[in-house]
Amino acid sequence: MEEVLQNTSLEPQDDLTPVSLSEVRLLKEAEVIGIHKPGKPSDLPASYRPISLLSGLAKLFERVLKTRLSDHLLGKGLIIDAQFGFRPAHSCPQQVLRLVEYVAEGFKSKHKTVTVFFDVVKAFDRVWHAGLVYKLYTLQVPDRFIILIQNYLTNRYFTFRHERTHSTRRLIRAGVPQGSALSPLLYSAYTNDIPRPTSGVQLALFADDTALYFRNRNRIPRFTLRPLQRAIDKLGQWFRLWRIDVNPDKSAAIQFKYSKHRSQLVVDNNTLLTWKC
Secondary structure (H helix, E strand, O other), X not given: OHHHHHOXXXXXXXXXXXXXXXXXXXXXXXXXXXXXXXXXXXXXXXXXXXXXXXXXXXXXXXXXXXXXXXXXXXXXOOOOOOXXXXXXXXXXXXXXXXXXXXXXXXXXXOOEEEEEEEOEOOOHHHOOHHHHHHHHHHOOOOHHHHHHHHXXXXXXXXXXXXXXXXXXXXXXXXXXXXXXXXXXXXXXXXXXXXXXXXXXXXXXXXXXXXXXXXXXXXXXXXXXXXXHHHHHHHHHHXXXXXXXXXXXXXXXXXXXXXXXXXXXXXXXXXXXXXXXX
16 A cells, blocks of 8 residues: 555656646536436435536546547557456447356356356445556556546535535545546546456456356366355455445345255355345
8 A cells, every 4th residue: 555655646757847737626626416226215315326517628628538548548458358348349238248158158068157246336436546546557657647637536526416406515535526438447447457367267347347257067066166256355355455345235146057056155254145046
């Protein structure tokens, strides 16, 4: 963590004056509205998804940043292959098809497949700014561009609007704006060093949606699931290191096989995963 904090205040490598947005208040303020989640109680705050409404100038500025960052991250192939979210020629159906084909091949060879789906809690809202800056640094994003992004994300404020009523102005201490054109790419950069599993375990990502899956024809459950459990443990350590929360109650495991026997998998401090039929 010491290394992370040391790289969150980068100095430019030339004698030019750094670009500063501290005086451009319009770019760093958002009006937040709540979009009701279907099937959720309307009287609970958690039943609403916060969406940031940005000014036209802020949207234009973000698209310029996104174009430059995309040229670096996507143009140089720096985003991992397992990430199918917000990448050209990649989509959610393609990631699902990848899993379906993997399971189908397992059936043909009499292998059983176990898949674990992780529910990340408020992924975009809880991005650690210092950690994000460090991740951009490790991805060799130019220093001046990192300073610009860091300045844009820090000291941001929001007000919440409900019908015609506005809340008081509040400081945003973490996260990237929901509904922003730039945020998905920043989140992809933040999670780009996610542990790559070994021993045949596969990783699938679509933005914050995360899954591990593995197939084996061994009939002894503890031998079948051992590589997958190791991958889960390693991923859990990485989640905690980078302040990413996982909800074990909403995470689930699915077994694809011709048998009703279910084995146990553990995620996040010895919490057993829920099996889905």
